[in-house]
Amino acid sequence: MTDIVQQDVAPALPSVFADTATRIRRGAEYLLIPLIALVGAAVLFSLFLLALGKSPVTFYALLWQGGFGTSFSWTNTLVRAAPLIFTALCVAIPARLGLVIIGGEGALVLSGFCAAAIAIPFVTAAAPPFLVLGAMLVVAVAVGALWIGFVGALRHYRGINETIASLLLSYIAIAIMNFFVEGALRDISNPNKPSTMPIGEANMIGDIPGLGVHWGFAVGIVVAIVLWVLMNRTTFGFAARVTGGNVRAARAQGLAVGKLMVISCAIAGACAGLAGFFEVAAIQGRANASLAAGYGFTGILVAFLARHNPIVIVPVAIFLGGIAAAGGLIQRRMGLPDATVQVLMGLIFVVLLVSETLYGRLPFLSSKGASR
Amino acid sequence: MIETELGWLTVPLAMLAGAIRVSTPFLFVSLGECLTEKSGRINLGLEGTLVFGAMTGYATSYHTGSPWLGVLAAGIAGSLFGALHGFICKLPKVNDIAIGIALMLFGTGLAFFFGKPYIQPQAPRLPSIGLGSWSDVPQIRSALDINPLFLVGIVLAIALWWAFKNTRWGLIVRMTGDSAPAARAMGYSVDLVRFLATTAGGFLAGVGGAFLSLSYPGAWTEGLSSGQGLMAVALVIFARWNPLACFGAALLFGAAGALGPALQSVGITQGYYFFNAAPYLLTLFIMIASVSPKRSLKGAPGELSITK
Numbered sequence: 001m002t003d004i005v006q007q008d009v010a011p012a013l014p015s016v017f018a019d020t021a022t023r024i025r026r027g028a029e030y031l032l033i034p035l036i037a038l039v040g041a042a043v044l045f046s047l048f049l050l051a052l053g054k055s056p057v058t059f060y061a062l063l064w065q066g067g068f069g070t071s072f073s074w075t076n077t078l079v080r081a082a083p084l085i086f087t088a089l090c091v092a093i094p095a096r097l098g099l100v101i102i103g104g105e106g107a108l109v110l111s112g113f114c115a116a117a118i119a120i121p122f123v124t125a126a127a128p129p130f131l132v133l134g135a136m137l138v139v140a141v142a143v144g145a146l147w148i149g150f151v152g153a154l155r156h157y158r159g160i161n162e163t164i165a166s167l168l169l170s171y172i173a174i175a176i177m178n179f180f181v182e183g184a185l186r187d188i189s190n191p192n193k194p195s196t197m198p199i200g201e202a203n204m205i206g207d208i209p210g211l212g213v214h215w216g217f218a219v220g221i222v223v224a225i226v227l228w229v230l231m232n233r234t235t236f237g238f239a240a241r242v243t244g245g246n247v248r249a250a251r252a253q254g255l256a257v258g259k260l261m262v263i264s265c266a267i268a269g270a271c272a273g274l275a276g277f278f279e280v281a282a283i284q285g286r287a288n289a290s291l292a293a294g295y296g297f298t299g300i301l302v303a304f305l306a307r308h309n310p311i312v313i314v315p316v317a318i319f320l321g322g323i324a325a326a327g328g329l330i331q332r333r334m335g336l337p338d339a340t341v342q343v344l345m346g347l348i349f350v351v352l353l354v355s356e357t358l359y360g361r362l363p364f365l366s367s368k369g370a371s372r
Numbered sequence: 373m374i375e376t377e378l379g380w381l382t383v384p385l386a387m388l389a390g391a392i393r394v395s396t397p398f399l400f401v402s403l404g405e406c407l408t409e410k411s412g413r414i415n416l417g418l419e420g421t422l423v424f425g426a427m428t429g430y431a432t433s434y435h436t437g438s439p440w441l442g443v444l445a446a447g448i449a450g451s452l453f454g455a456l457h458g459f460i461c462k463l464p465k466v467n468d469i470a471i472g473i474a475l476m477l478f479g480t481g482l483a484f485f486f487g488k489p490y491i492q493p494q495a496p497r498l499p500s501i502g503l504g505s506w507s508d509v510p511q512i513r514s515a516l517d518i519n520p521l522f523l524v525g526i527v528l529a530i531a532l533w534w535a536f537k538n539t540r541w542g543l544i545v546r547m548t549g550d551s552a553p554a555a556r557a558m559g560y561s562v563d564l565v566r567f568l569a570t571t572a573g574g575f576l577a578g579v580g581g582a583f584l585s586l587s588y589p590g591a592w593t594e595g596l597s598s599g600q601g602l603m604a605v606a607l608v609i610f611a612r613w614n615p616l617a618c619f620g621a622a623l624l625f626g627a628a629g630a631l632g633p634a635l636q637s638v639g640i641t642q643g644y645y646f647f648n649a650a651p652y653l654l655t656l657f658i659m660i661a662s663v664s665p666k667r668s669l670k671g672a673p674g675e676l677s678i679t680k
Binding site: 100102154156157158159160161163164165167168169171172175176178179182183297300301304336337338339340342343345346347349350352353354356357359 | 416456460463464465466467469470471473474475477478479480481482484485488598599602603605606609642643644645646648649652653655656659660663664665
């Protein structure tokens with residue numbers, strides 16, 4: 001690919017050629033290096049399985065079957081991909097400013113819980129579904145935005161490390177939910193699992209016709225595209241990227257770094273809030289401990305694998321959603337613990353970060369023109 | 373009944389007992405993290421190391437019957453994680469914070485993977501030393517039922533504090549943390565020093581994990597650690613990278629962690645989950661109170677990415 005383009009363009013437009021070649025080389029790197037990382041992780045995981053006396057071939061076959069093999073598994077995959085898109089956006093947007101936010105799980109849980117809680121008076125008053133869902137949506141987005149926005153504010157105004165603060169807030173969010181779900185807001189008619197009152201079948205969000213996945217997935221794609229435009233085609237996004245590149249330079253340019261940080265974090269939190277909203281309004285129908293299913297943490301991996309590009313997040317979320325969806329099948333058929341998928345994802349994450357070191361160092365992609 | 377005679381004293385006593393018990397893992401992880409950060413690197417993966425150490429310790433104790441072998445195995449497993457972190461971080465363009473998060477998820481995943489068969493069986497636990505045998509009050513006796521690891525932790529904190537100040541090794545570690553160019557100019561390999569510091573830090577975090585599964589709470593479950601490894605990072609900042617202050621901070625965090633169970637022991641179950649969140653809230657408030665964007669922190673290693 002690279003060679004063809006070079007030969008075509010080079011003689012006519014040398015300066016443009018250099019630029020295009022660099023861009024293609026960069027693009028190839030962004031595609032190739034994560035792929036190398038995925039293959040590397042797959043090989044390492046195969047060795048891990050072989051060491052345990054399990055067949056990697058069976059494993060990957062089941063992974064394919066459980067994630068993408070049948071229409072049923074596709075549904076399963078997309079249902080998991082929907083929250084992953086949102087939680088990955090929660091990591092990716094602040095990452096453009098150089099912030100590492102890992103508290104998406106807490107924002108998801110708290111938003112979902114608050115949405116379920118605000119629904120209770122509406123449901124008891126028998127309000128129409130659009131009103132119930134509207135209130136839930138507003139509350140979920142607002143709570144998420146405030147929660148992660150607070151992390152951004154702490155970072156800027158108090159200099160507190162956002163990674164630690166966001167994870168601490170995650171634990172606090174889950175404790176808040178447990179406090180209410182096991183106490184004041186517990187649905188007494190449900191003795192098995194402490195939950196809030198159900199929002200009711202009539203108020204639940206339905207599926208996208210033909211896909212078997214709820215509308216949250218479609219909303220996720222739209223939000224991803226909107227945020228891509230915001231981060232790549234607006235002055236806000238440009239300012240954010242300048243801040244991420246060099247905070248001092250951004251300050252010297254007179255950019256309101258603090259405002260950018262808080263707003264980006266609030267947008268990120270709003271995304272996590274949407275994840276919580278859809279988990280409650282389309283899947284669970286109530287808030288309980290199932291909300292803390294780890295989507296926030298898998299979302300971190302999705303964002304890093306997508307290199308914090310909002311649009312790339314969508315396919316990556318589907319990919320990792322597929323791996324997560326296959327977990328049950330693998331557990332049943334191969335007698336492996338349910339944490340198997342978690343090990344694979346952790347391994348992918350580690351290998352992916354190691355592969356970062358390859359940027360600009362792949363021999364067949366470097367050239368005299370590239371300074372990096 | 374003595375229990376009723378004690379009345380409100382039960383709560384501070386239970387908190388003291390809890391502080392001693394709960395603080396031990398904090399102490400070990402924070403000392404490990406302190407050593408790592410002093411060399412100029414941050415390891416957020418200690419949470420994963422802690423959980424993996426807890427699993428390894430428990431499994432080893434179960435199979436060999438010796439909890440002390442379990443502690444050793446947990447330390448070795450932890451040092452492997454530390455070594456992995458140290459090795460990866462020395463590659464160019466690799467972010468130590470991101471690697472920490474990845475190793476946190478990877479370590480927890482591996483621990484759950486291998487730990488599945490050990491959730492049910494009972495492994496021999498670490499014995500404790502009954503320093504409270506002079507007292508008739510059961511609460512005091514249980515409060516002073518101290519695990520030897522706690523005492524080891526205290527000795528270690530003092531030793532580290534002394535070593536940082538007075539030994540050649542301490543100076544090398546501090547120099548690497550404050551200025552890599554200076555260390556290089558002196559002919560020391562920055563990567564090697566940091567690698568060793570991270571490995572040793574991992575060892576300590578693994579031992580802290582073994583305490584969790586072998587002493588208190590004293591069994592291997594998947595919900596064993598809930599952020600202790602990460603809180604330890606905040607604790608080190610609060611302690612201003614001083615091992616002795618780490619000990620004090622660990623006690624404080626332990627007391628906060630013991631608040632929920634202590635209140636429960638006198639029958640206050642209302643808001644149990646709220647009090648369980650006390651350590652996280654405390655960590656957050658302490659960070660808000662003690663960190664400022666305007667001045668750099670006293671004692672902070674100059675090379676540390678988290679304070680830059």
